[in-house]
Amino acid sequence: MRRKRPYQSEESKQRTVSILPPEGVPLRFVIAPVSSRFSALAFDLLLITISMYLMVFVLIAIFVAGGLFKSGGGYALSFWLIGIFLIRQCYFFFFEMIWQGSTPGKKLLGLRVIARDGRPLGLQGLIARNLMRDIEVFIPLGLFSQAFQMGNESAWLSWMAMGWCLIALTFPFFHPQSMRIGDIVGGTFVIVIPKAELEVDKARQTTLARKVQISFTPEQLAVYGEYELETLAQLLRKVDEDKADADDLRIIARTIADKIRYEGHEPLSTPLVFLQIFYAAQRKALEQKLIWGQRKANKHQRS
Numbered sequence: 001m002r003r004k005r006p007y008q009s010e011e012s013k014q015r016t017v018s019i020l021p022p023e024g025v026p027l028r029f030v031i032a033p034v035s036s037r038f039s040a041l042a043f044d045l046l047l048i049t050i051s052m053y054l055m056v057f058v059l060i061a062i063f064v065a066g067g068l069f070k071s072g073g074g075y076a077l078s079f080w081l082i083g084i085f086l087i088r089q090c091y092f093f094f095f096e097m098i099w100q101g102s103t104p105g106k107k108l109l110g111l112r113v114i115a116r117d118g119r120p121l122g123l124q125g126l127i128a129r130n131l132m133r134d135i136e137v138f139i140p141l142g143l144f145s146q147a148f149q150m151g152n153e154s155a156w157l158s159w160m161a162m163g164w165c166l167i168a169l170t171f172p173f174f175h176p177q178s179m180r181i182g183d184i185v186g187g188t189f190v191i192v193i194p195k196a197e198l199e200v201d202k203a204r205q206t207t208l209a210r211k212v213q214i215s216f217t218p219e220q221l222a223v224y225g226e227y228e229l230e231t232l233a234q235l236l237r238k239v240d241e242d243k244a245d246a247d248d249l250r251i252i253a254r255t256i257a258d259k260i261r262y263e264g265h266e267p268l269s270t271p272l273v274f275l276q277i278f279y280a281a282q283r284k285a286l287e288q289k290l291i292w293g294q295r296k297a298n299k300h301q302r303s
Contacts, residue, residue, distance in 0.1 A: 040106045100112070136181055
């Protein structure tokens with residue numbers, strides 16, 4: 001009799017990665033599925049292709065309007081080739097710089113590039129991962145096109161180019177963290193932008209904490225940084241181990257409330273609930289800032 005496999009939710013099937021920034025606050029992200037990455041790349045390539053055709057029409061209009069089409073046809077071709085090169089090279093780098101690791105395709109699919117060490121994306125990493133895209137795909141495809149036009153004399157070059165493309169395109173399927181070669185060279189991950197609360201926070205909150213309605217403004221959550229968050233996490237771990245004193249919880253809750261100018265009664269009446277909810281909200285706020293390349297190491301650093 002065949003045994004049924006235990007049911008796996010879609011969430012349990014997702015690959016995750018844990019990043020430990022220098023301040024020691026571990027953050028967990030969902031690795032972007034390879035299918036989503038290919039869909040994002042296809043959308044970006046579509047936009048690049050549209051941009052190239054628009055550039056052709058603009059150049060033709062300029063040369064026709066100036067009466068330079070016959071005499072300057074060679075210049076038009078040169079401008080077009082240079083434009084193709086610039087669009088292809090600058091598209092990914094430009095958008096990932098101004099959108100903190102996202103291109104239009106990645107934004108559409110809810111994906112983002114982050115650094116593996118938890119720091120904001122650096123110029124060096126972005127240049128490396130985007131130059132590798134040429135080596136992985138565009139240059140081999142160009143060689144294949146030229147070899148195809150040359151005929152049987154260069155069949156070996158066609159096979160080498162296509163073989164390399166096949167290896168590069170299938171590499172993320174076999175990598176445990178779905179990384180392509182450019183991610184390895186650039187020191188990056190492609191992750192799914194988180195939308196829900198962290199599971200760690202949900203597990204830590206008590207039943208009473210989930211029932212109490214406490215909210216914090218962005219200004220209140222911007223007061224403390226990663227160092228203070230980790231200190232609060234250590235305190236909550238002591239609570240889980242029954243090693244925390246009730247008076248200490250009340251003092252710390254009151255101190256935090258005074259610092260962030262929280263005027264509710266919860267820090268005195270239910271200090272543990274207040275600290276649990278504040279921890280969950282603070283952690284989520286800091287993680288969202290880190291996703292967009294903004295870090296706050298401690299309370300002394302300005303946001």
